[in-house]
Amino acid sequence: MGIKINDKSFKKNLEKNLNDDFMRAAMVKAQDLINKNRANVLSQLGDGNYQEWQKLSGEARAHAIENLDFYLNQFAENVVKNGGTVFFAKDAKEASQYVTNLAIEKGVKKVVKAKSMVTEEIGLNHDLIDAGVDVKETDLAEYILQLDDWNPPSHMVVPSLHLNKTQIRDVFAKNGYSGKDIPEDLAAFARAQLRNEFLTADMGIYGCNFAIAESGAITLISNEGNIDLCTSAPELQVAVMGMERILATYEDADICISLLARNAVGAKSTSYTTFVNGITEEGAADGAKEFHVVIVDNGRSKVLKSQFKEVLQCMRCAACLNICPIYRQVGGHSYNSIYSGPLGVVLTPLLAGYEDFEELPYMCSLCGACTEVCPSNIKLHSLIHEHKRVLAEDKKNSAFWGVSMTGAGKVFSRPWMYKLGTGIAPLMTKPLMEDGKIKKGISILKGWTDKRDMPALEKTRFRDWYASRSKGGNK
């Protein structure tokens, strides 16, 4: 699929999602629930001083990114020591082709996949299917989305957040399910189907939450047990990771994992924390006999050299999505990127270019909630603002706003113009008035007045009142 989800315009996507009442109610419910649980489990850290932990995890991530070349080398050397093979892919195509060619070369018929954002990013499923490989997503949500004609994920941690149990029942019904829309029954159906896939797969593909430089281990944290089956059942295994997934030590991982689980799902830990350390020892009943790690650049080294470097610290916990007041209203698909919410706003244009995504940086009220919750200490709202600056100043993307803001800058730096402008404004807005309020705006003001009233501009400005008062008048 790649980063972009569909070819519709930003406006079309937004309109569709704002009219999707079910999806919007699900977003509100999910945000409120995750945030309640999140606050609860965070308050248990460090006697309630979880900011201390947040600082430590941010430092661990920043340290790894600052010294990325060193730790990537160390990590790769250790993977080889553990009997694995490392491939550095410069872009999506190289990464996807490496895995696809490996599958073809080894005669792979079936792949079981664990949920991974980076494999979505490089469009791996598509290439494998084109090569005639049977691909099975094994994360329950991803499994649902695959059965639903590859419906794109709308959340980094909860990919099928936009579907309800009845919709999921309908998807399963097309695939042999005849029960009701009871979550436990639906899960049992999926489990039965998937168990067979694990046992008959020739290749396991998974992502990577953290790559530990000091040992060469791939860390995976999950809840369903499907990842552990991907890392144990097939003899041929491939881990695909963005090149920024590095942590220096297990000690750093300890802190980051604690915050990742708490932020992502509002739990103290996930059900499974798995470390994959290369190939298994001889005679072992399960585990990889052949192990490959694909380290994906795909634009990340360019980000590393840019003013947006900090975003590489992200650990994909989705705390920013879960707190964002805009994501809450519009849902993941409105971003038209597999990376949605505040992180998506920052990351998507960096990896996929501004051209298709130049509306994204404006999907932000700069409230700063994302920055406040980020366990990787990324100043997300400042980076979103920097995107706006690039669009406005370097790319000069909007003649309308360019002219408006030039005008505003002139008026606000010349008091006589300001006084004149604010003096005549009430007269100019008079035609828009109804019952003492502005109710029907024109041009950009319509965006406000379609659903909100605006107070009338004051005939007596504060400055007029103050002036008359100092003269001994109107007290």
Place this chain on the structure above:
Amino acid sequence: MKVTLFTTCIVDFMAMNVGKATVELLESLGHEIDYPTNQTCCGQPMYNTGYVEKTKSTIKHFIETFEHAEVIVSPSGSCVSFVKEYPHVLADDKDWKERAEKVAAKTYELSQFLIDVININDFSAKLPGKAVYHSNCHTARFLKVKEQPLQLLSKVEGLELVDFHNSDKCCGFGGTFSVKMGDISAEVADEKARYIQEANPDYLIGADFACLMNIGGRLSRIGSNIKVMHIAEVLNSK
């Protein structure tokens, strides 16, 4: 103390009563008001839309207009939080950066000034009824002014302050966001208005007129009779 007042542009031409209440409140506490008539806007609308260079002349004008002050007080946490950003915006120019630092250091949001600087405890405000307080994002997150407004409101005679669902969340205003992404902004405001209605208050109180204009605009459109008041007006109620 001589208090130099930065009313903000929006209060100047859209909410004269907020400025008036601020003046009367500060005077009733024995302070002398200095109102530089050349003041305009803090520059935040241009800056937040991405036009950083075009903001600089406005910022410099602000600094020139206010640097004489002993202390600068404003009834808007959002505008004050932007004044605190000035040194960062002018970081490339050593002289201007230093001037910006001095101005930023002596600029306070109203409730912050009342509690942290002059530490008033006793004032005779009276407003009977039930109220909710909307916490402005920039005031709370960027200025870290969270408790001061609540502390002040708790001392208003007759006023019962109640919480409402997600009271710490953004109202959807966001400056030019409110018109550039008007559809989304209005949906955020609508949800905020609904949660406020659920608490069934007589008053919606805030420390930033822009948010109040946004939430109040939605409340007005859906026919609510909840009265919208700036904290300066509440503290000035007798």
